[in-house]
Amino acid sequence: MKIRAHNLLCIQGFVGKGYSPEFVANMKRIVGGLGGTTQVTVVAEPDSLCSACPNLKQSGCTLHGEGTEKGIVKQDRDVLARLGLHANRTTTWG
Numbered sequence: 001m002k003i004r005a006h007n008l009l010c011i012q013g014f015v016g017k018g019y020s021p022e023f024v025a026n027m028k029r030i031v032g033g034l035g036g037t038t039q040v041t042v043v044a045e046p047d048s049l050c051s052a053c054p055n056l057k058q059s060g061c062t063l064h065g066e067g068t069e070k071g072i073v074k075q076d077r078d079v080l081a082r083l084g085l086h087a088n089r090t091t092t093w094g
Helices: 007-013 021-033 068-083
Strands: 002-004 039-043 089-092
Touching (some): 002 007
16 A cells, blocks of 8 residues: 555544545545555555545645645655655555
């Protein structure tokens, strides 16, 4: 499963709220399925969580209008660097 780098932080604070009922249901399903041996590929692009977001368009995230994706990718790269991770590498959730 693909997990966007900044979503590693979003998962930690998830309390059952989100952008839409579909987004929340998808988030609950994915977060509930994460376990020590779950294979996760950390990415700097839309991921499995984003797939149900009403702000996801073909150009990527549009939460704050066109061009939002560029800033989100910057956040992803910052999280990757701070955690010592590399984009597109697969590891286990644990």
